[in-house]
Amino acid sequence: MRFLPRIAFLVALAGAALLLISGPGVRLELWEFPTGFRMMRWATFLGLGGLALVLIVVLVPGLRRSAIGWWVPALLLAAVSVYLPWQALESARQVPPIHDITTDTVDPPAFVALREVRARYPNPSDYPGEEVARQQREAYPDLDTLRLAEPAERGFERALDAAREMGWEIAAVDPEDGRIEATATTFWYGFRDDVVIRVRADNAESLVDVRSVSRVGRSDAGANAQRIRSYLERLEDQG
Template sequence: MWLRRLALGIALLAAVLLLASGPGLRLGLWPLRTAFELMRFAAYLGIAATALAAVALCIPRVRRGGVAALAAAFLVGAASAAGPLEFQRRARSVPPIHDISTDTASPPEFVAVLPLRAGARNPPAYAGPETAKLQRAAYPDLAPILLAEPPERAFARALAAAEAMGWEIVAREPAAGRIEAVATTFWFGFKDDVVVRVAPAGRGSRIDVRSKSRVGRSDAGTNARRIRGWRAALLD
């Protein structure tokens, strides 16, 4: 029946658009705006395919002999819509900021990665007090990390955690207590910069970390999740 073929065709098209969006951006085939548009249309088509398949499954003469195709259309359509919709939900659930630091009063500064940020849409300087206010409201758990270890050991642990995260280490300077790295996001391949600062604190150490996106007004919570993941690796 034509309804089965239509539902399956739309579902497959949605999957193709979704699967092409990120890799195409990574390969330089289209700009960021196009990648987001592909995701948006993938969601629309996925919803349409899911709805068509659901309706068709409720019609006996359409369903007869084509349950497998309709089930495939339903599942592929739902999966194609789920990813973009979840991304949109996350983006709307967090403030539109892209510079996250455990120390918003005196954030760690970028040094070694500055040449890599040349031409980036977001400047390397800290985004300012409004960003700090929004961060404290959205991510109150992101605070300096205190360790009962001397800075030398704390630095080694911080570096090991950064390497465990798969970051590209750009600089490691034990004397200055600074680690700089580049983190690449999975789907779109965005390059975000990270700096870790290790300083003496009494008989132990204080560690601060900052993660900043090179592009985009909002990071959809990526930098905060990255810092939390690194913190978990550090304290493990």
């Protein structure tokens, strides 16, 4: 029994380490994202195992007092290994399993320059249609075309500046077509999602629409919608 606190610590440490490398490994292309997701799931199982062992240690008075230097770190590591994947799963469950989000579901901006690149990945460039639009409207009713009180030429400049400030990799800038295409890379897993921005004139004002689409995965866990929100907020703040 005296080795149990150390075993609990090692199990919890293994779970935390697995969680720590799961995302960066995908980002560094050491393994594919399904493997990274499986590693995160295994990290959760190890975390639960660590918590169970810590509980046993705590219930044994002699171990609880003498091995506090082992089981307290084990408790913290195990809690992290369980909580972070659970939180990510719960966040994903709150949104529909879609990955193509746009401010204009009737006439969404289209990819041109990135179309060839996107052809190498599972998710298509063409908008998937009304069923996805319906799910988006229910989940993200706040996403809509942004109207800027200035001419389209100035609106396009602001849209481009905001895209650059977001840290996106700009792939195409077409002022005549009012189109900007870019690629955003997520922090943890390094997923590359593509964005197309369209700026059109409406008398003396500008209409800005944005579309953000994942290259892989059925669900984006709300990432594309949040990206569009952040971009539009930044664009409005420029005014």
